[in-house]
Amino acid sequence: MAAPQRARPWLLLTHRQALGLMLLPYLLGLVGLIIIPALLALGLAFTQYDGLSLPRWTGWRNFTLLFADLRFWAALKNSLFFAGVAVPLRGLGALALALLLNPPRQGAGFYRAAIYLPTVIPDVAYALIWLWVFNPVYGPLNLLLINLGLPAPVWLVDPDLAKPALSLMSLFQIGEGFVIVLAGLQTIPREVLESAALDGSNRWQVVWHVILPLLTPWLALLTVRDLIMSLQNTFTPALIMTGGGPYYATLFLNHLAYEEAFDGFRFGQGAAILLLIVVISAALLGGLWVLIQRWGDQSDD
């Protein structure tokens, strides 16, 4: 192994050192920008901290204050609603559209592009578009409903409808899940489908007994990612469209954490909410895991 040694004249690095150097930016970022900040935030949950003076240890006080706060329970309910209703619907939509548009048919490429397009629209712009769509007086949605002779609700101003409205608009930004399912479908070997077809199974039987079980890991990936994203990361639409109202009907947990920390300068309180979000998402992911296992067992029979 003398040859490779000579061929590295400009930088005397061993293979391992060079690899380490390549990994360094990522490792530094992983530790400095994610792991340590996440642990610090975890610690902040048990303190009182306004961002100016030093954090003061208060134990479980932030949590007892939260549990006495009606806004917290409203936000919890809203977040669980979104996780339980919007996330499964988004997954089903992505699955159905990918099954429909995976076969190479004329025009399929155009339809796929059309499905992905809303996902490309930046959050702020997307929120403004739907603010207009849901506008009770001028919005195209109510215009259509009125012309059809149907009742025209006030959507975002109605505490019962604001959340479903936000869920509805999220159903059109499913490009990422759509691509994940498409990628999963591409990994299914042709022979598997051919032999299923030879058995005389019809289309739905093929989908149900052959395609879906093979897609399980991809569907799990999609759902996990969507759960995490929707519980923990995205609240820009609600922030812009409703500000969490009416009557906290669209106040999500992460939005509440944001308000506590950055508007109210109660960083400890904000961190406590975030810690609870992590616990809740972990519980939901655990439940999902059990469901997938069960389903896998059933389809083996």
Added chain:
Amino acid sequence: MTKNQAPSGLVHQYAPRRPKGRLAFHVFAGSVALVFLLPFVWMIYVSLQTPGVTLPRGFEGFSLPNAWHNYARIFEMLPLGRYLFNSFLVTGLAVPLTLITASWAGFALTQLSARWRRRLILVSVGALLAPLTALWLTHLVLFTWLGLINTYGALLAPALMGSNPLFVLLFYWAFRRIPVEIFESARLDGAGVWLTWRLIALPLVRPALLAIGVLTFLSYWSDFIHPLLYLKSQALYTLPLGLRQLQQLDQTQWPLLMAGAVVMTLPPVLLFLIVQHYFLQARWFSAIEH
């Protein structure tokens, strides 16, 4: 290596072949596509309405709107040109930085010993579970210490680490499909890690490179919360903050708001339309194209 996989679309078995079935497919898929395109069409339609005029409430008297001056108007109301430039600057720096650091890490992962690779992948997946909102809290404090508040350093810091552990993992999956022998023979020929990465690995994962580049572009271009938290002076604002300002200036000038939304949406949509063919092939992970 892809012998046992159909190269594209393999579900002919349940695809209807009769002309009647084909028509049904186009009617159905076409209506779905239309629904997905409608918000986009509405945005452009409203952006060209004359502001202040009551919008038509029925479909009678429909005519194509042509108030192109709305676009000039919003650039006069706010320094949107400046914001647009800033957005391009941040995104233009973030995308190449991310692609380099994320592909470095993804490539190095394929070369590590199995034990270290497993550990690092586990940590990366774990990092994906950390709520971003929790990171904002401590990033704000960290960036204040480092004097990065009100600079693009605060926005670009994640790009130095590949922006998102997901991108690193995507690169890793793409590189993993390249037969190991190729790397080994390159190494025996005297190519170091850097040369192998640049000359052999990257060209073989072009679909993944493109897809991750687009995802990075979209995430930095649309980013609203980070600029909101870290940027204080208006001269540094990016487009999402500008759009928010426009909304706060006047909530009811729908044509102007929609014109702003169009300005913000056009660059990502154009980019997407250019690359969509590769992007939607869903073959990001296929390393070698035959």
